[in-house]
Amino acid sequence: MTRFTVLVAAPQPRSAVYTTALRAASEVAARAGVTSSPEVVDLAELGAELLADDSAAVNAALESVRESDVLLVASPQVHGTYTGLLKVFLDRLPELGLGHTVAVPLAVVEDLRNSRGIEEDLRVLLADLGAWVAEPGLVLAADETARPDSVVRAWADVAAPGLRQAVSVAA
Secondary structure: OOOEEEEEOOOOOOOHHHHHHHHHHHHHHHHHOOOOOOEEEEHHHHHHHHHOOOOHHHHHHHHHHHOOOEEEEEEEOEOOEOOHHHHHHHOOOOOOOOOOOEEEEEEEEOOHHHOHHHHHHHHHHHHHOOOEEOOOOEEEEHHHOOOOHHHHHHHHHHHHHHHHHHHHHHO
C-alpha cells in the first residue's frame, strides 16, 4: 500500500491552505491510483515544539514524512517563498531523507503574477532532500482557496499521469 502524507506549513492550524491541500490530495490520489487515505501533518499544530531538541510529536511527524511514498507539501507564500515553519521542519530530515519519495508541491499566493518563485523554491527544496518532484506543482491564489475545486481538478488532470507513473516506479 502506498503511504501518502500531506504536510501543511501554514502558520495557522486548520487553515485555508490545510483545507485546499486535503482537497488537492484527494483529487490527485484518485487520478493517480493511490488508494490509501493521507496522513496529515499540520506544522502549525506543532508550534514551538519544532524548536525543541526532542519532541515526540515532531519525531512522529518526521517519521511520517520520511516513510511516505507520496508527500504533498503545501505552503502559503511568505516574503516571496515558503514558510519558515516548513524550513525549520525539513531541516531536521537527514541528507536525502526523501530519497524514495514522490513530492507534490502546492503553494498558495496572494497574487498569481508573483507565484513563480515559491513553486521553484519548493521544487528545489524537495529535490535537494532527494525527492522526485511531480510536475506541475499546484499554485493557487489565496482567494481561490475558498472554492478550489475547479482549479484543483484541472491541475490534477495534468499532474496525475506523471504522478501515477512515478508512484508505480517507486512501489
